[in-house]
Amino acid sequence: MNVKQILYILLIGISLFMLTNEFHTVLSASKRQAVEEKWYQFIEFVESGSFKTAGNMLDEAWLNDILLLYGDLYESKHQYAADVFHQTKKTLLKTSVDRQKKMESARTLILMLYPAMFNDGSLHTFWKDKTTNAIYDALESHPDQFHEKFVRAATLYHQIFPSLVIQHPLDRLDQFMNIHSKLSVLMKNPDPQKQEKILFDMLRTMEETDHKEKEKENFSFLWMIFTIGGLIILTLMYASWKKYKGEKNREQDKKVDSDYKSD
Numbered sequence: 345m346n347v348k349q350i351l352y353i354l355l356i357g358i359s360l361f362m363l364t365n366e367f368h369t370v371l372s373a374s375k376r377q378a379v380e381e382k383w384y385q386f387i388e389f390v391e392s393g394s395f396k397t398a399g400n401m402l403d404e405a406w407l408n409d410i411l412l413l414y415g416d417l418y419e420s421k422h423q424y425a426a427d428v429f430h431q432t433k434k435t436l437l438k439t440s441v442d443r444q445k446k447m448e449s450a451r452t453l454i455l456m457l458y459p460a461m462f463n464d465g466s467l468h469t470f471w472k473d474k475t476t477n478a479i480y481d482a483l484e485s486h487p488d489q490f491h492e493k494f495v496r497a498a499t500l501y502h503q504i505f506p507s508l509v510i511q512h513p514l515d516r517l518d519q520f521m522n523i524h525s526k527l528s529v530l531m532k533n534p535d536p537q538k539q540e541k542i543l544f545d546m547l548r549t550m551e552e553t554d555h556k557e558k559e560k561e562n563f564s565f566l567w568m569i570f571t572i573g574g575l576i577i578l579t580l581m582y583a584s585w586k587k588y589k590g591e592k593n594r595e596q597d598k599k600v601d602s603d604y605k606s607d
Contacts, residue, residue, distance in 0.1 A: 379409050383461060390450040393443065398450065399436030402429060410457065421510055424517070428456055428506045448503055456506040468507055472550055475500040479543050491534045494543070498527045501546050508549055520549065 382401065389398035407429050411422050435441055435449035451471075459465045478500050482493035502524070509520050523545050530539050 375409060379406065380461065382406060383457075387454060390447065390454075395436045395443075395446045395450070399433050402433040402436070410461070424506070424509060425456065428453055448499070452503045452506055455504055456510055459507070468504070471500070471504050475504055476547065476550060479547055483540065483543055487536070490536060490539070494534075494539050495531050497543065497546070498531050501527065523549065 386398050386401050389395070389401070407426060410429075411425065432449050432453040436446050441449075455468055455471055459468045475497065478493070478497040482490060482497045485493045505520070505524055509517060523542060526538070526542055527546075530542060
């Protein structure tokens with residue numbers, strides 16, 4: 345197999361990959377649009393206080409579509425995402441739950457799914473920054489106000505908690521759940537020393553998420569650089585080979601012509 349054949353095979357492989365990817369994109373575009381339109385409707389119902397209508401929208405078919413289209417971003421965390429989805433539905437449909445709790449539950453689901461569905465982390469970043477500020481506010485507060493501010497920070501952390509879990513490896517899930525369960529206890533049974541410690545644990549989990557997001561961005565950038573660089577190298581190799589082949593053919597033609605004249 346010569347250089348030309350290798351280059352042709354590589355170019356054909358790249359072309360097939362791009363065509364397959366484009367076909368998959370077109371195939372899922374209509375379903376993706378339907379899922380996203382329903383998602384916007386869900387958010388509108390939540391914002392208007394129509395919690396029962398919003399809750400009834402959270403059916404299994406929609407969940408399966410979401411996980412099918414966007415589940416690759418969750419690695420193997422489909423079950424956790426599904427649990428949050430179902431819990432949100434139960435909360436929204438319960439008549440005994442007050443409006444504030446329903447709003448917080450819906451926001452939890454939105455914060456978990458929105459960044460993956462729309463490739464937009466601005467909403468998550470906004471609430472994460474808000475939670476971080478609330479944690480620092482609690483840590484710096486006067487002892488008389490500490491528990492009140494702790495509860496506020498913990499409430500915000502509960503809302504972004506599923507989105508943090510989704511972004512971390514599964515082997516960290518137990519550690520996250522431990523923090524989550526301790527928070528619930530400390531909100532009802534204050535212990536300043538333990539509360540302060542867990543506030544720092546909360547900060548650490550969010551900082552780790554920031555590092556993970558930066559690593560992901562860096563990896564994507566490097567992958568793009570390597571891909572473009574590889575294509576440039578292939579193009580230069582092909583151009584050099586064509587030039588070499590052309591010069592060799594010209595030399596061959598000259599030799600044949602010279603031999604012909606000498607005869």
